[in-house]
Amino acid sequence: MRYVFALGVFTVLVAGGQPAYAAKPDCEPFRCAVETAVAARCPCNLGVPAGTVAANHGQYVSCVAKAVRDLAKAGTIPNNCKGKITRCAARSICGKGGFVTCQVPVPGRCDPATGTCVKDKSVACLTDADCTGTRCKIKSSADLCTAADGIVGTSGSCCADCGG
Numbered sequence: 001m002r003y004v005f006a007l008g009v010f011t012v013l014v015a016g017g018q019p020a021y022a023a024k025p026d027c028e029p030f031r032c033a034v035e036t037a038v039a040a041r042c043p044c045n046l047g048v049p050a051g052t053v054a055a056n057h058g059q060y061v062s063c064v065a066k067a068v069r070d071l072a073k074a075g076t077i078p079n080n081c082k083g084k085i086t087r088c089a090a091r092s093i094c095g096k097g098g099f100v101t102c103q104v105p106v107p108g109r110c111d112p113a114t115g116t117c118v119k120d121k122s123v124a125c126l127t128d129a130d131c132t133g134t135r136c137k138i139k140s141s142a143d144l145c146t147a148a149d150g151i152v153g154t155s156g157s158c159c160a161d162c163g164g
Contacts (some may be wrong), residue, residue, distance in 0.1 A: 025078050027080075027081035027084040027085060030077045030081045031085045031088060031162070032162035033076075034068075034071055034085070035162050037067070038064055038067045038071075038089075041063065041067045042060060044092070044094040044156060055095065057092075057094060057096050059095060060089060060092070060094040060095040061086070061089045061090050061095075064085075064086055064088075064089035065082075068082050068085045068086050069082060087159075088157055088158075088159035089157075091136075091138065091157055091158040092138075092158070092159075096138070096140075098140065098141055099138055099139065099141070100138075100139055100141065100142050100145055100152050101139075101152070101153030101154075101155055101156065101157065102136065102137050102138070102144075102145035102148065102150040102151065102152060103135070103136055103151045104134060104136075104148050104149070105132055105134055105150070106132065106133050107128060107132055108120075108125075108130075108132050108133055109131055110125035110126065110127055110128050110130055110131050111125075117131035119131070119133075134150075136153065136158035137150070137158070
């Protein structure tokens with residue numbers, strides 16, 4: 001009986017009151033829900049004249065991390081979404097004057113046995129070229145982006161657009 005009680009206490013302490021098998025939430029809806037609040041507290045032009053970028057990238061990311069921490073403390077977002085939401089700030093060009101987001105081609109692989117792409121079985125293929133995708137990267141200039149056969153992005157972040 002003591003063993004069962006100790007196991008129950010351990011589960012509550014380790015899992016923060018949630019069953020150890022509880023699914024982690026999808027953080028993307030939470031990120032989008034607080035996007036406006038975070039932007040109001042941490043504008044990309046933090047500390048500099050309107051129309052320019054944050055004084056530096058580190059200041060911007062630090063501001064977002066503090067805002068996200070406060071939102072988690074208030075119960076607005078789950079604690080285990082703090083890092084994922086903050087990483088979007090880290091994957092932005094805020095505070096990086098002249099930098100751009102860049103969609104760089106990434107080679108894929110076609111599985112000839114199934115006739116589908118290895119990473120996305122819903123895509124039919126005949127060759128590896130049919131499976132080529134893109135990955136967002138931060139580049140220090142539009143010229144470096146195009147030199148990498150990339151396409152300069154229109155967003156200030158490599159995170160998915162929230163559509164608002």
